[in-house]
Amino acid sequence: MKRATREVLPGGGLVLAVSGRPGPPPLGFEAADGGRLLLRQGERPLMLGRLDGDGCCRDLHLRCLDGHRSPLPPLGSAAMRTRGNWPHRYARWLEESGDGPLHDGRWRLAERTYFAPGIWTEDFVRQWPDGRLELLCGGGWHGVLPLRRLSPPDAPRVKAYRKHAREGTLAPVLLWWVSFLDGWLLLDGHDRAVAALEEGAVPPCVVLARVQDDEKWRKTADEITEAHEQEMARVAERPAHAGLTHQRATLERGYADAMSWLPYEEAHTDSRPLPGGAVAWDDLAGRAMFECPRD
Incomplete structure (x- = not known):
């Protein structure tokens, strides 16, 4: 696979200029008529969504499914205590991953420490498998959506990560900025996010965002x-x-x-037509409701 060209940014971030990737990305959105949305990783559906309501302020109803695979390798305690440039490290792993959203184009990776109030509290989606995003006029929501069920605060891995959070050695979570949500998907670091929040802190983050082509x-x-x-x-x-x-x-x-x-301005997040259209989405939704009944 052709390596991406890197542009180093002030503050430790970078822009990846990706080219030569065949076909659609392993992780990506598909859309069908009637406000139907699907997030798919390979052949596995991860999230079904459908817009509801009239006017500019609408709700996006979600059904999340198990099976998300992180595009990053597991991070042990020793790796987290080895301080380095996390955006560059994550960029390398994303290039090598078969489970991420990278496709041809320019991608910015940068650490982010500040978020508007509410993003990691009331707009951090904790419900599973069903959720509802209240989109503002124009389609925005501005929150964080996990891609797997969150572990409880007393889970062993969360407890271990809480120690790192207190020490300041917690590796950043990886967020993917999605333009039509005006929000982020949590690609990696679900337990680290829970640990940081339990310690009363905003999780350290690296944000992946598609930026404008040259x-x-x-x-x-x-x-x-x-x-x-x-x-x-x-x-x-x-x-x-x-x-x-x-x-x-x-x-x-x-x-x-x-x-x-x-x-470095964010670009629109791509979505491709769902093969089979609305009929295929309805079939997936019916099977998802049967396999994963409402909690």
């Missing part, structure tokens, strides 16, 4: 540059006044800020 962000950059140059020309034609220098500096600063972030 062609798209460069096209946007050209459009922004043209608009900026036109605005600066209009400012130059105005009579001199006391605030002119400040106005120019503000425009230049805004332009520089926009251009610096543009290559």
Whole structure:
């Protein structure tokens, strides 16, 4: 498999430019008519979702299924105590994994320590197997969705990880940013997340996010540059006044800020058509309800 090109970012993160991967990714979304959604890992369905309600604020009803395989190898105590660059380490493992979401394109991996209030509390989905996401207008939700049943706080692995959380040696969990949820899927570190939360802390995180392809962000950059140059020309034609220098500096600063972030702006999360469409989804949903009755 062709190795991805790496772009190192300030602060220890990186961008992977993935190319040459055949077919769809091992972990990915499929969609069908009527707001039907499926998350599949290989041939195994992991999550069924369906939108409900009218208007812009709708609910996404979920049925989660067992069988998620982490794209990262198991992390023992010794590995966690060996301090290193976690985004780079996770990037290498994701490239080698047959269970992750990587496909051709640019992917950013970076540590994240701050989240808005509520994301790891009321918007951290603890229900299993059924759940409901209350999507805000425009489709957003802004929470964290585990891909397997959470262990209880007194589980042996959680207890062991709580010690690491207290020591500051807990390896970060791996989150995947999904644009149409405006939220994250928890790909690896379910027990580590529970351990950190039991210690009253936000779990340390590495976030995987698809970012804009070069062609798209460069096209946007050209459009922004043209608009900026036109605005600066209009400012130059105005009579001199006391605030002119400040106005120019503000425009230049805004332009520089926009251009610096543009290559790393999140892109839309891909979903492919579900083979068989709504009929296939309904069949999967019926079997899921039979195999995994409501708790």
